[in-house]
Each structure stands twice: as structure tokens, then as C-alpha cells.
Amino acid sequence: MSTDYQRARDALGARLRELRFLCPGGRLTGRELAHRVGWAGSKVSKLENGKQTATPKDLRAWADATGRPEVYPELAARLAGFESHIRSWRRALANGFKPLHEGLSAELDRSSDLWVWEESVIAGLLQTPEYARHVIDRYAQLLGGASDIEDAVRSRARRQEWLYRPGRTLHVLMWEAALRSRICPPSVLAAQLDRLTGMLGMDTVELGIVPFTASVKIVPANGFWILDDRLVVAEDWHAELWLDDAENVSLYGKVWQTLRASAVYGADAHRIINAARRDLIPQ
Template sequence: MTLPGITPFDGTTLSPTSSSGASNVHEARNALGKRLRELRRQADLSGRQLAESLSWPASKVSKLENGRQTPTDDDIRGWTGATGSEHETESLLASLHTLEVQHAEWQRILRTGLKPRQQAHIEWDQKTRLFRAFEATVIPGLLQTSEYARARFAEGIRRLNLPNDINEAVQARMMRQEILYRPDKRFHFVLTEAALRFRLCAPGIMLGQLDRLISFSQLPNVRLGIIGFETRYATSPWHGFWMYDTERVLVETFSAALDLRQPQEIELYGNAFEQLAAVAGYGRSARTIINRVIEDFAPEAPEDGG
């Protein structure tokens, strides 16, 4: 699954050539409808027969099968019961629940400002033991300096016309970074060299950010990999994503957040992360790439780092 955009919130990046989050949800609803149709046909029932057995209007079966209406939990249970496919109930319910939560529009999420979004991460921060993040174009939120974070938040406020609580949002992000020092947490970050070079803020700010990356990479529970420009990829770096243990994958787009929790999707992203991590450089190799970028930025930065 590939989606467009660059988010300023947690630093997840997406391919500009891929489909929108909204169309992805539409496709998911269609896929669920097709699966329901398959179960009806396997039971050798017409749409009218199924509707009559469930005391539904005949049009409801057609709407559900063609993705024009989202089923409820009771609809799913009734469908599988009437078609003798109760063994499919849990899988279908998982698909339905993923569909319900995976697309949440930023305008709704951030209606009250940026700070609440940062605070909303705390629950998952507390329960997660292994954080895995891949970023292709920006520095991950947990590794950002306050100046870099401010630039990212400012972009979001400008683009989405949000309430300006940037100072509170930056403070909340910096407080979240305290989790990096907890010995019961492990972090594995993989970045592309492009993420170190994209000019999303002033050169002086980037220099401070790159220096911070080197510092964070030396924490005992943080593993930082950098994929250099010369590297040959086994998996295309279509977009960034975050993995919380094996429970959740978070992908952010220009317009929405995708919250993926189906086992098959988590497995797919887990495999993609491992393949991207396998071609990254770590330790001295990663620091060599970071220092190379620092040398390129240094001549452009004023002496006061502004």
C-alpha cells in the first residue's frame, strides 16, 4: 500500500506517485464487499434469498457487496450465520474494524491543535516495548531537535490552517523523547540519506539536528541505520511508517492517518522493515554518512547556527 505526502507531525513520509488515503479506504470497503459476495455465492444463495433470511431490504445486500455501505458488526455476524461461514466471522470483523479506524482525517484529529496529538501518543509509548520506524524524507519525531520540530509543526499549521499552539506542541514532543532513556524500551530507526539532506529548514538547524542524531545513536537501547545513496535496495522506500511491537502500524499522509492493525498488514510491514534495515549502515558506517552530510551543510550555515 502506497500513499502520498509528507506529514509534519511524526515524520512519516509517503510516495507522491501513489493513491490517496481516501481511495485506499474505498478499496478496502470494496474488498470487504467482494469477500461477503464470495461467501454468499459459496452458500448458493441469491442476494434476495440472503436478504429475506436476515429480514433485510434486498438493496442492502447489493450495497454491502459493492462497497456502497459499510456493514456493522451485527451485519457481519448475520451474514456469516446465514451463509454457514461462521469460521470467517473474526477475520471479517478484523477487516471491518481496521477499515473503521485506519483513515482518520487530520482536520478532525487536529481540530483542537497540535499538542493533543502529541499527548495521544503517550498511551502507545507506555505499552510498546519495541519501536521500529522507517523514514525516507524527514527525521523521526522522537529524534528531532526542538528547532527541527518547530519547522515541521509550522508547516502543518500553515498547510492545514490549524490552531497555532506550536510552542506547546514542541514542548510535548521534547517531553516524549524522555522515553528514549528508559531501559525497558528498544528503538530501531532506519533513515535514508535523503532524509538527512532534504532542506526542510535552515542549514544551521539541520546541522544541530544531524549532531543530535549522532548523540542519540550512541544510546544503548537505540539502533540507528542510515541507507546511503549508493545502496541498492531490495525493497523500494515507498513511504515512511512506524511499528509498535507487533500490534500496530502507523502511516501518515498529507490528509489523514492510517492506523493498521490486521496481522497480515503488520507482517507485511515487518518484512519490509527488515529488508530496509538489512541494507542500512550502522555504527561507524552510519556516522560516516551523517558526518559527510554535516560537511556539506557547514559552509551554508552562519557561525551562530541560525
């Protein structure tokens, strides 16, 4: 993916390669460095070419093995600077919605399990095209810089093919507010809620709703996706965050499980969706 995050990872890899080339005892080959730290040779290549994110332990070992232990704080600072990668919406949308959707779709294709939390909008993989169109259009109006809304709607619809592939499971939690937010006309929301009802019985979808009346242990906020326990994609008003360090992935997993404890499923979730649907009918 071509993101600020990947550019930062590439830059760190280039710095690691420089340290290997300028080792005080003479230039090391990748194989020699791997032997010194007890790694497979492929790991050196992956780190230098931005194909793998280093851990603090990796960076310490690299600094020591290249005879430059004093550079470890610099390397650690570089890592800390992009572990919480922020991809600015305005900068990203300068190229339209399509690259944004393609980047996430590529990561999704690599994943077999997806854990999603949404507090105020229907999860993207469950959206009808009309509902998605209104959501995307509202973001485009707010942020500007993107006119390919129809392409984005089609891309989001194609992404939903993931749900019908063998071995894939979507674990999705939504706050009741997501069922009631009038981001679109009532008729569009009604069709969206009808679709949710139809998806409750899918083998590949585990859909939980956190009712307004539920006792919650944390504030139901900040939508996010967890892909295979290896990557978190979280959204804020100004940016999208891609987090792949183990500590943050674990934290978001804990948040999801905490929210799940307040959710209802099956017939209880069905009743909440139907109640939101009935409230759309003029009295």
C-alpha cells in the same frame, strides 16, 4: 484513544451485543456465549466494549453461536472497513496538535520496542526542539486548523523520555534524504545532525542509515512506526493510518526488514551523517 478507528470498533461491539441479546433461541449472557465458542468470559466483554479488535474467525464464531450465521458477511465488512483506519489530518487538527500527540504517546508508553522508518525527515524521537518546531509548523501551514505549535513541540520533546526508560529500544532506519532535506535553516539542521551523531552510541537506540548509493529491494517511501509487533502508525499527506490487524503488522515488519538489509550502522552511519553535516558549511 478517541479516533474514527475506535468509534468504528465501538460500533462493531454494539452490533455484536445486539446479536447476543436478540439470539433466536433467547437472549444469551456473556458467559453463555463464551462457553459456546470456548472463550474466556472476558473476551466477550472486550469485544462488545471496543477494547479488543475482533478477527474474522471471532466474527464467524459469534454469528454461529448466536444463531445468525447469515450476518457474518455484514460483520466481516464492518471489520474490513476499519482495519485500515484512516484518521483525517484536517479533522483531527480541528482540535489542535495536542490530542494527536497525546494519543500516540499513550500507545508509546505501552510499548517496549519501536521500529521506525523515515524516508525524508528525522525520526520524531530523535528530533531537537528547533527541528521539530520547523517540521510541525510546515504541516500546520499546509493543513491549517492548528495553532498550538509550541505545545506540540513540548509534547514531542517529553515523548523522548521514552528512550531513557529501562527495557525500551528504538530501532530506527532513515534514508539519507532525511539527513539532507532542508525543511529548516542550515544551522538548525546542523544541530540536528550533531544530535544524531551523539545518539549513535546510546544503548537504547539502534540507528541505521540507507545511503543514496545503496542497492534497495523496495522503493524507500512512506514513513511508519511499528509498536511491539501489535500496531502500525503510518502517515500520508491526508491522513494517519492506525493498523492493528496481524496481516498488516506483519507486512510492515517485512518492509522494515527489507529496508534494513540496505542500511549501514556504526562507523559507516557516522560517516554519512558527517558528510551531510559538512555539506551544510558554505564553501
